[in-house]
Amino acid sequence: MREFGLLSHPLLRSPYASIKERDPALLVHLKLTARIVKGCMLVNGIGLDRRLVLAALLHDIGKVFLPQQVLKKPGPLTREEWELVKLHPIIGAKLIWEVEALRPLAYWVLCHHERPDGRGYLGMKGLEKEVWILQAADAAAAMLEGRPYSPPKQPAEAAAELLKGAGSQFEPEAAALVIKVLKLLEEKPCLRSSDL
Numbered sequence: 001m002r003e004f005g006l007l008s009h010p011l012l013r014s015p016y017a018s019i020k021e022r023d024p025a026l027l028v029h030l031k032l033t034a035r036i037v038k039g040c041m042l043v044n045g046i047g048l049d050r051r052l053v054l055a056a057l058l059h060d061i062g063k064v065f066l067p068q069q070v071l072k073k074p075g076p077l078t079r080e081e082w083e084l085v086k087l088h089p090i091i092g093a094k095l096i097w098e099v100e101a102l103r104p105l106a107y108w109v110l111c112h113h114e115r116p117d118g119r120g121y122l123g124m125k126g127l128e129k130e131v132w133i134l135q136a137a138d139a140a141a142a143m144l145e146g147r148p149y150s151p152p153k154q155p156a157e158a159a160a161e162l163l164k165g166a167g168s169q170f171e172p173e174a175a176a177l178v179i180k181v182l183k184l185l186e187e188k189p190c191l192r193s194s195d196l
């Protein structure tokens, strides 16, 4: 895929290298999100924009510019810390926008914490299908990995959460696609770490 070569673009090389060095867990998260997005394209049958896989690989790149002590804080965040974390889609989108060939991806990255009920980071509504797939895949990856505030879930448990949130937290068709991928992961756990 030609666009993957853009990961070595001068503007992205340094942030991506610092993810590898400072936050390997974030790199694992980016790759798992990308694998789930790729899985969505495979189970979809009609195909989706393959640039979405690249957007998944980059979606949290804005976190590189946030303090590690905030990102890794085990307890609840203060209001100020939370406001800081909420900036990462904007920072990431701005960075990606600077790379002309990646501009179409910037919008997907900007919107990856939006929700169909408008209760996302920016409160945006009426977003395109690709955004919802990235958003649901990101949430599923986070559930499988676990976070300081919640232990890792099995694929079936993550699928149940997506089903519960369909229509409010998740766009129903995107949730259904990601649920199909989670079922595949339940049957074949090795797919979780297979190459893209």
Ligand SMILES: [Fe+2]
Binding pocket: 059, 060, 088, 089, 112, 113
């Ligand atoms: Fe994010």
Ligand SMILES: [Fe+2]
Binding pocket: 029, 033, 059, 060, 138
């Ligand atoms: Fe994420």
